[in-house]
Amino acid sequence: MDLINELEALGVNTQEALRRFSGNSALYVKMLGKLTAAANDLEVMPCIEKEDYETAVTNAHTLKGVTGNLSLTPLYNAYTDITNLLREQKYGDAKSVLEKILPVQSDILECIEKSKS
């Protein structure tokens, strides 16, 4: 599938993901479709900017889980770091990691949204 190849190019470990979904690529794609909503509901940057660090940590932790399960490796690694940095109260460092990953996240989401049409 084009989407799968495109995601592979963006650093997503699609082989691992398909194993996790027992080879059911249709289901994997369906689950990817839910990522946009999750990413919008669980935005971390606004929380950091509002200094609502508790929500920031919770959202980052959840996104870590979701991106991990979907094998969106660069996002998973980033949110893992962000969660740990926020917990260590290194808010500045967390913000930098987030700033670096948001464009990648954007690309991936765009890819997914495009394949829906």
Add this chain to the structure above:
Amino acid sequence: MSKDDKNVILIVDDIEINRVILAETFRENYDILEAENGEEALKIIDSDERVVAVLLDLLMPVMSGIDVLREMNKSGKINNIPVFIVTAANDDPMLMDAYNLGATDIISKPIMPDFIKCRINNVIELYRHRYDLESLLEEKVDKLNLINQSMIETLANIIEFRDGESGEHVKRISSLSKKLLIKLCKMYPEYYLPKAEIDKISSASILHDVGKIAIPDSILNKPGRLTKEEFEIMKSHSVKGCEILSHIPNLLDEDTYKYSYDICRHHHERWDGKGYPDGLAGDEISIWAQAVSIVDVYDALISPRVYKAPFPHDVAVKMIYNGECGTFNPKILEAFNEAIGKESES
């Protein structure tokens, strides 16, 4: 649950994607139920008997995984259903809490489906095996208790056989004592005994005359009146019985043994203190010895003996009530009258 019903795995996570992945992993061999939070999860656990495992996220709204574990501890369900924490959290104290609350294992997200299939299947198998073993053990213990009870009855029957008693005498003493004590507890709450204790006493009463094995035939089966000396020897059966019991303490559990010993020694004491061997009076005599004492007298009256024919039920009851066969606790007499006296002859 029919043989064709699949077992159920309950997946608890507030994020749909996480539930989906776990469901996909186990869908082939199990029916899947899902819950979004702890509260929903508990409703399912408490109502569906088919749940053989729970995959539980920790951080959820409404009710967390830790709280689910707490509730499962309260209800005891934690002992029968393995709970696997599936979490991306690496908060060591919280994970330790989960273990302390009985979680079987902690599985990190993101999961590797093939691995967790094996881990979880293995544990489900172990729990089932343990449950089967526990059932088998219960069965064996019941059987063992039955055999033990038979041995006690056999021993009593063999000993009672010498003085012409049938095996029914021992059974009658046991059931009559039980009937009497149940009635006594109802009529006079100061003598209250729980059902389990009454059952033990009923069992213990079977060995009340075990000491008769030490009494010579010539005295035990003498058709005429006993001489003073002969009577003294006869009386010794209470104390001799205790001696015998002290050599076979393992035949009975600790409580039944204590009752047995006491009944054996004191079932010939009298309310007015003129009994034997210790001359106890009134409520110095344990209520169970008093109960066995009166039913023993009753059963002797209605049974044939070498020295007399059996008395009819009504006559026997009257004789006891009128004090012709020894003095008894007035309350025991009333209870005896209600429980046994008023029953028609069977």
